[in-house]
Amino acid sequence: AVFERDATQVLQRFERITESGSDLLQLALAILQHLRDLTVIKLTGSRAALLDISDDLFDQCVAQANQVEATVLAQCFDRFSRVLEGLENSRVPKLVIEMGLLELVQADVLEIEPGSLEPADIVAALNFSFCVFKQREQLRRYFANVHGGLAEQGLLILEIFGGTKAIDLDEEERELDAFTYHWEQEWFNPLTNEILCHIHFEFPDGSKLDKAFTYDWRLWSVPELRDLLYEVGFSDVKIYWEKVEEESEDDEDEDDDGMLRGTGEYEQLEEAEQQDSWLVYVVGVR
Template identity: 30%
Template sequence: MQCNICTIDLSPIDQAINRGKSQLRKFSIKIPAFKLEPRIIFCEKVVKQTVEPPAESRTRTMGKNGKKQRNQNQNHRNRKDASYYLQDDQQQQQQTYTLTQSPNLSDQEPESDDQNPSGDDDDTLIPSKFSLYQQSVQSPKGDISYLQMFFLTYVGGRAPLHLQEDFCGTALLSTEWLRSDSRRTAIGLDLDVEALDWCMENNVNKIGTDLSSRIFLYHGNVLQPQEAKLVKSNVQNVMRNITLEENENENENEDVSEYVTSSEPLPSRDIVCAFNYSCCCLHSRHELVSYFKNALQALSKKGGIFVMDLYGGTSSECELKMQRKFPNFTYTWEQAGFDIVQRKTRISLHYTLHKHQKKKLRHAFSYSWRLWSLPEIKDCMEEAGFRSVHFWIRQMPDSENIKSIHGFGDGKDIKYEEVTSFQQQDSWNAYIVGIS
């Protein structure tokens, strides 16, 4: 046989094929009834002859591997982006900062329990634990409305423009802060670099250049803010050479591939906040006073406020487990036993996905907290130098009545009120406002 284009004699190839078939017959090996239809591929006079088996023979040889491959291809076509699991009005919502954070409360319990006994893999993307956290725990619009009201009530004279969110986690509050005024800036500070990286990828990089150029995320300890490093952003021309505080002792040998060090201080802040009960991560009075001093120093000399939140009540000093049911998952808050001497407890947040064969993300977030009292917080703030301290409290539904609720439940409509005294209840939440 000869190629009509390249004038190359293909007979040696045919002869080699025939010799191979003869050798196989000598050893009594059965030869499949292939249909010998040579396929010629021309590429710069290089001739390649291939022999293909019939379609039905190819199908029979696939076996289990072929079935698995078809299933994988089908799963790939059905795969949805993680944003599919976010509700349209819930792409908001405790951060992950803690000085003594542990991924698991118990080594005997896995962080993720697979409830799929069949063993079949579900390739559909599982939502990130940070995405689940934002939906189940945080309400940035509500927090911002109170922050603005507190500032205008106790400072006034100007609109609050510059926010610092300590223990920011994924900085959802900071990104939401920027939306209402083009003059606003936001600073986020957190010790968990994984949460900050997720924020850059999923929050900051998706809000547009105008907004992302006005947010500054720092990786560091709130007790040592002068050593914090600015996390790199795609908007390098704006964020380069900016630091949370001037740092004269930078390590020249430190790898700066992940961070941008700073040389110029940022504008003083109108508001500094620490939400999601993050101050409970600080276990000693010395740490608490030290942190309050850092927050006070960051505030504008023209006047500013520091705002934190706290929870309490009789139910906060015992074992407790509560659930909230959302469209695509169930969120569980679990509080272990309470040490009345050290006033410490351990908190775990679990998630059960309604899809993915009811897959469980146990101990997605775990914390060791000291539950401070309101008088202790006030004394520490005054010692740190705040002129005055104010309490805004709202009573929450009894824990016995809300062991399992849908979404944020009826408690979201209860308003905070400023108080100078408050009788103990089963459960309450408080904003604590310090005035510089």
């Protein structure tokens, strides 16, 4: 379950309560009431109180709290403060709490009207997902919807690949610890830039998982993306090109599969040399 309202401010509220007075008993009762008032959304989608107890049971808790010695309360709050500090300094617990701010929307991105959702700071279409739109008007409509749904200076981040081998009908493999990864480019139409790709897995026991993933895309070019982004109203478009590992002339690694290795480091460019393969982020600024 996740908090329904003001989830990221829960810790701050607790801190304000702890700073509100020196009476540990009143402090304990205030926190107890605060926890009872919080509402959570369960994984099933239903809503419930964090402390879902009856008035009688709550009164019993209050009565029991009145009987706790001050030294015990002090120890509890000391431990509580350490838990708070751990939450504030750890990413994972914060992420769990901030999940309360998520709004899950299952809808066609071409049908969502601008203004129907809270403005977003960032929209990310990664792993070439927008390439499912094969017609220019479809992609333009998607970009226009995103533009209308972004906050001022919001970003649309697009990930796209290319290079001389991007349109080859070929299969490349990479051996990993638990399996061998196969990337197959089965079909490409140079008149439409449509491409059909598959991912297969091969395991040490000889078994295979063919076509675990299939991608039916149009391989858009960077200039096409940039022109469309400007066309729908983005104020600026920046291109970030991934650096690759430099190959040594003396490298005689028998396991070299000939694939360029990305470094995960990107630099903003306006001009680049062609490579066998490359990855870029095309970033539209509202």
